[in-house]
Amino acid sequence: MRVVSIGLVFAVLGLSAASTPSFASGCRQLLESDVKIASMRLYADMLANAARxxxxxxxxxxxxxxxxxxxxxxxxxxxxxxxxxxxxxxxxCDIEG
Structure with a gap:
């Protein structure tokens, strides 16, 4: 379940280890605002499914x-x-890179 959830977050954020330079260099930082947006999108999908x-x-x-x-x-x-x-x-990651 956790792997699926984290995978969905990265899909919503448009991130992947291969295409994002900061992840490729080992950076594991995410802006809180990006996580909030991803959470809101995922939660909205959950509510839409419930409404259906x-x-x-x-x-x-x-x-x-x-x-x-x-x-x-x-x-x-x-x-x-x-x-x-x-x-x-x-x-x-942005400062060091």
């Missing part, structure tokens, strides 16, 4: 679920060795 099945959620459940999805995604990425860099702080 006739499931409806209260707006406050959607908001709390979105936050929880983002937090869990960040933790999975960190657990897999990635550093989530806050907005405004430059990626070290």
């Amino acid at each position: 099945r006739g499931w409806n959620y209260a707006p406050e459940w959607i908001v709390s679920g979105s936050k929880r999805h983002f937090d869990e995604l960040k933790l999975r990425l960190i657990d897999d060795g990635y550093e989530i860099v806050p907005v405004g702080r430059p990626l070290q």
